[in-house]
Amino acid sequence: MTPRRRRSRPAALALLAGSVVVAGALVAGLLLPVVGGSGLLVRDAASSTVELPPALTEPTPDAPTRVLAADGSLITEFYAKDRVPVTSDRIAPVMEQALVDIEDSRFYEHGGVDVRGTARALATDVAAGGVAEGGSTLTQQLVKQTLLQTATTDAGREAAVEQDGVAGISRKVEEARLAIEMEQHYSKDEILTRYLNTVYFGEGAYGIQAAAQRFFSVDAADLDLAQASVLAGLVQSPTDDDPITHPDQAATRRNEVLQRMHDLGHISDQDLASTTAAPVTVVEGAAPPRGCTAASTAPFFCDYEQSYLLGTLGMTQDQLDTGGYTVQTTLQPDLQASTDRGLTANIPMGSRFVGALDVVQPGTGHVLAMSVNRRFGCTGDGCTSVDYGVVPQAGAGSTYKAFTAAAALSRGFGAHYTITAPQPYTSTVFKGYDAKGHYGPYVVHNDDAGYAPTYDMTSALVASTNTYFVALEDALGSIDGPLETSVAMGMHYDDAVTQHPVATLEADQSGSFTLGAEATSPLDLADAYATIAASGTQCDPTPVTAVLDGSGRPAVGADGTPLATGDTCHPGALSPSVADTLANMLTGVVGPGGTGRKAAVPGRQVAGKTGTTQGNKTAAFAGITPDYSVGVMYFDPDPANPHAVGGVGGGVPAQVFHDAMARVIEAGPVHDFPPADPAVETGTKGHGPGYQAPAPAAPAAPAAQQPASTPSD
Incomplete structure (x- = not known):
């Protein structure tokens, strides 16, 4: 001194x-x-x-x-002092x-x-x-x-x-x-x-x-x-x-x-x-977990929940560090453990490729689990500070065909609306660049020469036919309907780094919208498909059900009113008849011969949609039951030199869904989707352009097939 x-x-x-x-x-x-x-x-x-x-x-x-899981167990704490x-x-x-x-x-x-x-x-x-x-x-x-x-x-x-x-x-x-x-x-x-x-x-x-x-x-x-x-x-x-x-x-x-x-x-x-x-005897105890990097489980969920408290609910980090709050979250630890196992069994920790999986509860928007095959908040191999469960990084491919189908069903195009669109199909509405950089009418292929020219909407979803869905966009006249429907169902296009805003997408009118090239987060994908599972009710995703102050009373904001921790749901994002009909159509995707058949859980009704982007750069799967909606994304996070994942959405992502959710679904009650609406199935539009007498649809391309063009997965 x-x-x-x-x-x-x-x-x-x-x-x-x-x-x-x-x-x-x-x-x-x-x-x-x-x-x-x-x-x-x-x-x-x-x-x-x-x-x-x-x-x-x-x-x-x-x-x-203190941040608590749905069962009351501790996830982590935020504090300035222990x-x-x-x-x-x-x-x-x-x-x-x-x-x-x-x-x-x-x-x-x-x-x-x-x-x-x-x-x-x-x-x-x-x-x-x-x-x-x-x-x-x-x-x-x-x-x-x-x-x-x-x-x-x-x-x-x-x-x-x-x-x-x-x-x-x-x-x-x-x-x-x-x-x-x-x-x-x-x-x-x-x-x-x-x-x-x-x-x-x-x-x-x-x-x-x-x-x-x-x-x-x-x-x-x-x-x-x-x-x-x-x-x-x-x-x-x-x-x-x-x-x-x-x-x-x-x-x-x-x-x-x-x-x-x-x-x-x-x-x-x-x-x-x-x-x-007697000598002084100590029994050293560890300090309680501090922040999301030290969370006992689900660090990516923790990061999402922290961002939600600071952004959506308007709290400050100082409040979290000093205020003595109790945050009750939606995380289900048993489900989280199952999704962690199912994800890393197929996409190991430290893999070059990111695997990210989110689970949302239809009808509430509660985020029940969030798994990523990375360690959160550290540096070095296998580490990241990017919350891949929330931040859009890669396209979701043909999962977007459900948005086009929902928009078409809402406009009177029936579940069996039939189009003959041989490949290559040249759009009558949309323009684009070909492989040589020439601008002109948009031309699309399927990923296998064996696809039949004629499908109805249901069989086109099951086989994931690119030519059919671009032709269906032609019949709709623009991408406005599919785009607006996707937003109503819960999709966001507001990431300034990886996405194009809605206004830009509307102005560009790219016929490839239905093929899902736009960067998508697993959370948006799960939430949008939850709208289908919930008979058309869209609920904003939420990781929090209550925030209590140190006295156990509901916490209040700067204006003195309680923080808005309730569910925020919007009935009618899709009409119930359209949503229920679409859910039943999508069960075929997970059935025999469907592109997502690896996701099937015997004895339980599962619907879904596979997705793969151009050159197999990324793959995705969206799977739903009446109780769960799951979004799976699989991609290389390197923006400068991304490697292809070497498969399609019906491969690893669909298998991840099965391995993560099968036991959970089997342990729960048997629930089925409400039946399809016959009027929606029939529609009001008759047959589509180029209609010919139906021929048996060709089977979907094998999951391991490497497409030469935009894949149909």
């Missing part, structure tokens, strides 16, 4: 004179009247004119926010006694300032020209610690611990004034509990509960004499007397505490002898 510079004699005399003035103010303003004999301060509450700052009237500072405030009945009485005995043995007798100790300390301080001796009561220490820990500026923190000269003595005077006022507002039990919840014990632990867990792996309520005496000794020098790093010094300090407790008659001779004879 740098030696204090010696003051000149005139300066020292000036400082002493100023100090005497301050001391006189203390005696005149605070310590009178004093009742003789006991030397105790007596002050009528009615005479108080000191106003307590907010920090001293609010609950214990820096309480952590602190778990507890009530008095959750603190062992021996802990309270040990602290009072060593720090302020007249705590229950004085009124906030111990005149005897303060007078002695003040005389020493004045002689030294600054604060040289403590003499503070527990109440004064609480004032100091609270003002220090809640200070938001360096100046405020320095003022809370000022030691030199008149400023240091003035700080002590102010602490005494505020301590007296606190004693008028709070009981001794409340002050002691607040102190024990506030003070720093070392090793990053603030408050007695965190300290008990950190040093002994027990709750504060279960501390014994040996443990309590160690912790009581820490508050004056938490570094030097740390029982983990300095066990001998901790034992010496512990014995001082025990001797003081014995001298005051609070422990027996036997307790003193047996406890001081």
Whole structure:
């Protein structure tokens, strides 16, 4: 430590004179009247004119926010300091006694300032020209610690611990004034509990509960004499007397505490002898998880939930770190474990390719699981800070054909609306560039020469026929219907880096929209297909069902109204008849001969749609049951040199769905989609352009087929 510079004699005399003035103010303003004999301060509450700052009237500072899964298990905590405030009945009485005995043995007798100790300390301080001796009561220490820990500026923190000269003595005077006022507002039990919840014990632990867990792996309520005496000794020098790093010094300090407790008659001779004879024994406990990188499960879900709290609900990170909230989330740990296993069994951790899977509950929008084959928030191989469960990175391919089908069904094109569109098919509406860069009518192929020219809408979904769906867009006249339908179902096109906004897509009128080249997040895909599973009701995805404040009441926003944590659903995004009909049509995709047959769960009704982008750069699968909607994306995240995934949506992504969801679906009740609406199936449009007598549809291209053009997967 740098030696204090010696003051000149005139300066020292000036400082002493100023100090005497301050001391006189203390005696005149605070310590009178004093009742003789006991030397105790007596002050009528009615005479108080000191106003307590907010920090001293609010609950214990820096309480952590706990994030809970749907079953109540802890996901993680957000905190600036490791602190778990507890009530008095959750603190062992021996802990309270040990602290009072060593720090302020007249705590229950004085009124906030111990005149005897303060007078002695003040005389020493004045002689030294600054604060040289403590003499503070527990109440004064609480004032100091609270003002220090809640200070938001360096100046405020320095003022809370000022030691030199008149400023240091003035700080002590102010602490005494505020301590007296606190004693008028709070009981001794409340002050002691607040102190024990506030003070720093070392090793990053603030408050007695965190300290008990950190040093002994027990709750504060279960501390014994040996443990309590160690912790009581820490508050004056938490570094030097740390029982983990300095066990001998901790034992010496512990014995001082025990001797003081014995001298005051609070422990027996036997307790003193047996406890001081034993070495200090610690049982180190880990600090609670902090933030999403340390989440016990589902770190990508945690990141999404944190962003939701900060963005959608308008909270601040400071609120999360210090506000003591409880966040109840929608995460289902058992389902999360199943999706983690199913994903990584097919796309291992550390693979070049990202696998991302989200599960949304139809009819509520609750996000039930979010799996990614990466470690979150770290650096190096297999690590990422990008939440691939939420951020759109790659196209979802032919999963977009469901949007075109929904728009067409809503316009009267029946489930059996038939089009003959031989390949290559040249659009009559849309323009585009060919492989040689020539601009002209948009030309599309299927991924196999064996596709038949004629399909109806249902068989075209099952076989995932590109030519049919571009021809269906031609029949609709533009992409506006499919695009608007996708937005109504829950899709977003608002990522400035990877997506084109709706206005641009409308202006471009690219016939490839139905083939899903636009970057898509697994969350959007799952939410949009959940609209089909929920009979046309679209619900905004949500990871949170409740946010409670430290008192267990619903948390409020800046305007004083409760945070909007309820479900946000929009019935009629699709008409129920269209949604139910489409769901039944999509069951064929997962049936025998369908492109998504690997996703089938025997004995359960599953619908879905496969998707693969040009050159097999990415693959996707959207699968639904009446209870779950799942979006799976599979791609190389390298934007500069992405490798092809080497398969199609009906391969790895469909298998991921099966392996992640089969046991969950089989363990649940048997639910079927509502039946298709006969009127929607029939439609009002008759047959499509180029209609010929139906011929048996060719089987879908094998899942392992490598397409020469835009795949039909």
